[in-house]
Amino acid sequence: MTFPAFLFYTFAALAVLSAVAMLMNVRNTVAAAMSLVITMVALAGIYVLLEAHLVAAIQIMVYAGAIVVLFLFVVMLLNLRSDDFAPPRQRLVKLVGALLGVFVMSELLRAFGGLPEFRPPPEGFGGYRQVGIALYTDYVLLVEVSSLLLTAAIVGALILAKRKID
Amino acid sequence: MVPLEHVIGLSAILFTLGVIGVAIRRNLIVMLMSIELMLNAVNLAFVGFNRVWPEGPAGAAGAERALDGQIFVLMVITVAAAEVAVGLGILISMFRNRDSVNVDDVSLLKW
Amino acid sequence: MPVEVLIKTVFILIVVVAALAPVITWIERKQSAVMQDRIGANRADVGGITLLGLLHPFADVVKLLSKEDVVPEGANRIMHLVAPVIAAVPAVVAYAVIPFGGVYDFGGEPLSLVVANPDWGLLYIFAIGAIATYGTVIAGWSSNNNWSLLGGMRASAQMISYEVTMGLSVVGIFMVFGTLQLQDMAQAQDTTFRVFGFLEYLGLHLPPWLGRFPFVLPAWGIFLQPLSFILFLTTIMAENKRPPFDMPEGESEIIAGYHLEYSGMRFGLFFMSEFIEVVVIAGLVATLFLGGWTIPWISQEAFIGAVAPIFGVGFATGLCLVVHFASFMVKVIVMIWLQMALRWTLPRFRYDQVMDLCWKIILPLSIANIFVTGAVMLLVRGQP
Numbered sequence: 001m002t003f004p005a006f007l008f009y010t011f012a013a014l015a016v017l018s019a020v021a022m023l024m025n026v027r028n029t030v031a032a033a034m035s036l037v038i039t040m041v042a043l044a045g046i047y048v049l050l051e052a053h054l055v056a057a058i059q060i061m062v063y064a065g066a067i068v069v070l071f072l073f074v075v076m077l078l079n080l081r082s083d084d085f086a087p088p089r090q091r092l093v094k095l096v097g098a099l100l101g102v103f104v105m106s107e108l109l110r111a112f113g114g115l116p117e118f119r120p121p122p123e124g125f126g127g128y129r130q131v132g133i134a135l136y137t138d139y140v141l142l143v144e145v146s147s148l149l150l151t152a153a154i155v156g157a158l159i160l161a162k163r164k165i166d
Numbered sequence: 167m168v169p170l171e172h173v174i175g176l177s178a179i180l181f182t183l184g185v186i187g188v189a190i191r192r193n194l195i196v197m198l199m200s201i202e203l204m205l206n207a208v209n210l211a212f213v214g215f216n217r218v219w220p221e222g223p224a225g226a227a228g229a230e231r232a233l234d235g236q237i238f239v240l241m242v243i244t245v246a247a248a249e250v251a252v253g254l255g256i257l258i259s260m261f262r263n264r265d266s267v268n269v270d271d272v273s274l275l276k277w
Numbered sequence: 278m279p280v281e282v283l284i285k286t287v288f289i290l291i292v293v294v295a296a297l298a299p300v301i302t303w304i305e306r307k308q309s310a311v312m313q314d315r316i317g318a319n320r321a322d323v324g325g326i327t328l329l330g331l332l333h334p335f336a337d338v339v340k341l342l343s344k345e346d347v348v349p350e351g352a353n354r355i356m357h358l359v360a361p362v363i364a365a366v367p368a369v370v371a372y373a374v375i376p377f378g379g380v381y382d383f384g385g386e387p388l389s390l391v392v393a394n395p396d397w398g399l400l401y402i403f404a405i406g407a408i409a410t411y412g413t414v415i416a417g418w419s420s421n422n423n424w425s426l427l428g429g430m431r432a433s434a435q436m437i438s439y440e441v442t443m444g445l446s447v448v449g450i451f452m453v454f455g456t457l458q459l460q461d462m463a464q465a466q467d468t469t470f471r472v473f474g475f476l477e478y479l480g481l482h483l484p485p486w487l488g489r490f491p492f493v494l495p496a497w498g499i500f501l502q503p504l505s506f507i508l509f510l511t512t513i514m515a516e517n518k519r520p521p522f523d524m525p526e527g528e529s530e531i532i533a534g535y536h537l538e539y540s541g542m543r544f545g546l547f548f549m550s551e552f553i554e555v556v557v558i559a560g561l562v563a564t565l566f567l568g569g570w571t572i573p574w575i576s577q578e579a580f581i582g583a584v585a586p587i588f589g590v591g592f593a594t595g596l597c598l599v600v601h602f603a604s605f606m607v608k609v610i611v612m613i614w615l616q617m618a619l620r621w622t623l624p625r626f627r628y629d630q631v632m633d634l635c636w637k638i639i640l641p642l643s644i645a646n647i648f649v650t651g652a653v654m655l656l657v658r659g660q661p
Contacts (some may be wrong), residue, residue, distance in 0.1 A: 002256075019185065039203065050217045058240060059243065063202075073194060078261050121220035150248055152248070
């Protein structure tokens with residue numbers, strides 16, 4: 001097994017284990033959030049292996065570094081304590097549904113026969129220069145619309161969390 | 167490197183874990199985190215597929231669209247950030263009204 | 278190749294973490310004493326010899342190691358244990374991309390005095406800064422204490438706000454140097470530029486004496502982007518919770534905020550990580566704005582070209598390496614001195630003042646800086 005393959009399987013195992021830890025961690029919401037951070041950092045490692053360097057850096061900076069901190073901030077603000085699983089019968093029904101989803105997905109994956117191999121990418125693939133040029137020449141409208149979306153989200157979050165509307 | 171099936175398989179496993187998380191947990195914060203996990207799984211699939219076609223789709227405009235997958239991942243991260251902001255705002259106002267973040271406690275409209 | 282990386286890593290760990298961080302403890306005590314017109318700590322001695330207080334860091338280590346490790350009742354033991362580690366590791370790991378010297382050709386492979394020089398070097402620093410937030414947040418929450426929680430919450434809001442402005446304030450430097458690699462940025466500062474050169478592009482003719490020393494400045498970031506220097510220094514000091522932005526730490530002025538419930542070597546880890554971050558800030562500012570390892574007005578080729586005819590090329594390159602490393606350390610020490618001086622001069626910000634400063638003052642200023650830089654680059658180079 002080559003070194004990149006070994007790294008990939010390590011990161012994949014880490015991501016899956018911490019995702020399971022996030023789900024199973026009933027008593028401690030903060031521990032669940034930290035497990036999510038571990039998942040995201042492992043995924044960022046996989047992005048680097050897949051030659052998506054800018055996306056990996058942005059994943060750590062934005063996702064693991066700001067979004068989950070926001071979750072932690074709200075948990076600490078509201079001082080949320082423990083939690084329970086759903087009542088047994090409801091949980092069983094939903095779990096069966098989720099497992100059906102897994103089964104369907106595995107059937108879909110089995111249908112994957114002719115996926116192409118990895119070829120060596122061109123120079124600078126996934127680097128900040130090429131992605132930046134693509135973002136601001138071909139996809140500049142996307143950037144502008146996403147700025148509108150973020151403004152709408154900021155205004156929405158402000159209004160939702162205000163104490164009273166005056 | 168690993169075959170692409172393994173990358174997509176990992177993405178499918180993480181997505182399913184996210185779905186299970188939304189299904190079996192009652193705490194709204196953990197449900198939001200499971201949604202983030204689903205979005206991450208989808209991002210991984212995008213990046214994986216982008217890697218196997220580094221020169222872009224076939225056809226005349228191929229080279230311009232070679233990095234489509236990664237640009238879409240950036241947009242997914244943006245949308246996830248916006249959704250987390252609004253979702254946490256809803257959660258805070260829900261907590262103020264009902265003093266709990268358990269979704270079973272906001273079932274007034276349920277028949 | 279990995280052996281070279283290992284040697285450089287060990288060198289950085291020994292020189293910076295093990296040697297420089299304790300010296301900074303001493304600098305802080307002595308500098309604050311001198312600035313406040315008192316003597317400072319000078320009692321620690323070995324056999325009656327006090328070295329002006331240089332032995333105090335060792336006394337600190339012995340004291341911290343021999344203290345009892347207290348975990349408060351009702352606290353989460355695992356989180357309480359892990360939080361100082363999460364705070365300390367990003368501080369040390371950030372040294373991987375800071376260049377201590379240039380690229381020297383000793384006949385074989387060129388030797389570059391930086392541990393790693395990836396394509397996206399500066400983004401690595403920002404990502405590591407994002408991870409460092411968690412140490413503070415988890416420490417504040419896991420201590421089962423109201424004041425720690427308050428300190429942790431304020432720290433999280435402050436750190437994520439200043440991450441944004443930290444990134445935006447150096448976009449001007451990226452635009453001017455055209456690269457994110459710190460080693461290449463330092464090398465791009467190895468030349469000089471004419472201060473009044475921009476007049477030529479406005480159509481005026483420049484007299485020759487205006488194009489020579491002393492109207493020729495080294496092409497350092499601080500001369501090319503002065504506003505960016507001020508904004509970056511402010512935001513990175515706020516990001517690392519250095520005073521005057523140490524609201525999360527000393528907020529009640531008596532109770533220590535997020536590292537309230539830590540004693541012994543766990544507190545020592547927080548303490549050390551703050552001083553290691555001081556050196557990271559100094560190294561980053563020196564690389565981006567003060568020319569890194571370069572000597573003002575004397576470029577590497579000029580130095581080697583001057584020394585080589587006398588002593589030979591190999592010796593000249595080695596001497597150049599030593600001189601560049603010394604130049605970098607001098608700049609780092611100047612920046613450390615500056616941070617200490619800022620600490621002991623300015624009063625602490627209030628929390629709403631900190632947030633106001635970030636979002637209402639620094640953010641618009643850094644965006645304005647980007648616009649002005651773009652306009653000037655369009656004028657000077659003909660293309661942005």
